Amino acid sequence: MMNDKRFVLLSDEDNVLVCCGKVAAGEKVIVEQQEVEMATEITVGHKIARTPLEVGEKIIKYGAPIGSTVKPVGFAEHVHIHNMKSDYMASYTRQAKVGE
Amino acid sequence: MKGYLRSDGRKGIRNVIVVTYLVECAHHVARTIVNKADDSAVQLIGFPGCYPNDYSLKIVKQLCTHPNVGGVVLLSLGCEGFNREALAKTVTDSGRPIETLVIQESGGTLSTIEAGLAAVDKMKAQIADVAMVDMSVDELVVGTICGGSDGTSGISANPAVGRCFDMLVEQDAVCMFEETGELIGCEQIMAERAATPELGEEIMRSVAKAEDYYRAMGYGSFAPGNAEGGLTTQEEKSMGAYAKSGASKIHGLIKPGDLAPQGGLYLMDVVPDGDPKFGFPNISDNAEITEMIASGSHVILFTTGRGSVVGSAISPVIKVCANPETYQKLEGDMDVNAGKIVEGKASVDEVGSEIFELVKQVAAGQESKSEALGHQECLITYKQFEAIGPACLPVRQIGS
Known part of the structure; x- marks a missing residue:
């Protein structure tokens, strides 16, 4: 099975993949040699989990830690401010601070 | 030129x-x-x-x-x-x-x-x-900044500028990258690239200072658009921003307005010294651009994912667009489409060479897009700095 080219692995140690082309919710794609139906839309620049992740696990991207999970994350699920946070300082949207 | x-x-x-x-x-x-x-x-x-x-x-x-x-x-x-x-x-x-x-x-x-x-x-x-x-590449001073970063910045525009920086430093130009607040999380790997261990310690200190400063301000250097574009944390943004510095050794640490003494790669420490006093270190991108120009930059390489349109007074700003969708929307403002890398249509090396050639053309008089559009922003705020320490500018050995 060919992995979907819209999800790119930046470094072998990473546990997330980066989206390089929009994928619709409900679309069936091949990720890590497995077929999976996407729960949500994933847009360019966003990340999905390469493996299931426990709470408190480090997220690795570019081969480096970029924060930790605050909720369990399923395989191929969107990894973002709703389920991970910085190990340094809070992020924020126009409406709220997140990951405090 | x-x-x-x-x-x-x-x-x-x-x-x-x-x-x-x-x-x-x-x-x-x-x-x-x-x-x-x-x-x-x-x-x-x-x-x-x-x-x-x-x-x-x-x-x-x-x-x-x-x-x-x-x-x-x-x-x-x-x-x-x-x-x-x-x-x-x-x-x-x-x-x-x-x-x-x-x-x-x-x-x-x-x-x-x-x-x-x-x-x-x-x-x-x-x-x-x-x-x-006559003027040659070794007399050029080039700064880089990212603004409106998203999840594509760190995989296309930023590493492509990094390749361009490697080529410039190879030819003994001065290159500078900055915003230590956007390097939080990269301090260890960055310090390992320092020309001397003492400079490495200065780099670690500058990032620790940035972290303290931004914590006191209550916000990191992270904007809502960063999150909309797929970036989740400060350190994730930092890792992407850091790619602009390329792979050369880091030859020195300067502060705004300091001139680099010889060709090489320099980190500009833009976060004020002493107790936080006058507010955010840089209230928006043009404050940093103005500082790099004050340190002699002839040209600024500005990478963007979400899409910035700014330019600057005095020195031309070249826009390198990371995101192919943004390039479609704002083509009239973008000099280089690094989104080709995200689409798999060009390599980081190819776009890096394209940026290098464009730097030389703009230095030879060609207008950048922001320059032709009349962008001449300039932004100076209050800050305080102590002079850099003796370990910040080790003498660069030729060819190192």
Whole structure:
């Protein structure tokens, strides 16, 4: 099975993949040699989990830690401010601070 | 490539007159002079505050004696704290023509605008025959910044600028990257690239200082658009931003307005020293661009994912767009489409070479997009700095 080219692995140690082309919710794609139906839309620049992740696990991207999970994350699920946070300082949207 | 030879030996790639207001109260008069002059080489810069500040004096001095600047018209209201005499002396000593207009002594708005326009006209004639001499890549100073980053920045535009930086440093140009607040999380790997262990310690300290400072401000260097574009945390943004620095050794650490002593890669520490005092280190991207120009940058490489449109007074800004969807939307503002990398249509090396060639063309006189569109932003705020320590500028061994 060919992995979907819209999800790119930046470094072998990473546990997330980066989206390089929009994928619709409900679309069936091949990720890590497995077929999976996407729960949500994933847009360019966003990340999905390469493996299931426990709470408190480090997220690795570019081969480096970029924060930790605050909720369990399923395989191929969107990894973002709703389920991970910085190990340094809070992020924020126009409406709220997140990951405090 | 030809440059305008200045008395300090530096060479400029542009020959502009800066009309410089020294307090917000003189801004309208200065802006009106620039608007009426209607010449892209007559540009507006200035500082809004009435209180004196060593940092802002240093930055304005460095801008007014930047190699891309041929002449200076100062606009003072008259009662502000800015040391206009010290600034005028620095400009005069550099051999550039300068005219100081004090509004309170020049009959107010209308007559000062008239006097300013006359000064600009006279100066244009004076600087028209500045000697142009051969200039090579090893005399170029190039800065880089990212603004409106998203999840594509770190995989396309930023590493492509990094490759361009590697090529420039290889040819002994000065390259600078900055914003230690956007390098939080990269301090260890960055310190390992320092030319000496002592410089590595200075780099670690500068990032620790940034973390303390931003924590005191209550916000990291992270904007809502970053999150919309797929970036989740400060350290994720940092890892992407860090890619702009390329793979060379880091040869020194400078602070805003400091000039790099020789070719190489420099980190600019833009976070103020001492207790947090005057607010956010850089209130928006143009504050950082202005600082890199004050440190002599001839050209700025600006990477963006969400899409910025800014340019700058004095030095051309080249826009490198990371995101192919943004490029579609804002093509008229973008010089380079690094989104090709995200689409799998070009390699990081290919786009890096494209940026390198464009830097040389813009240095040779070609207008960048933001320059042609009339973007001439300039932003200076209050800050305080201590001088850099002796470990910050180790002597670079040739070829290292």
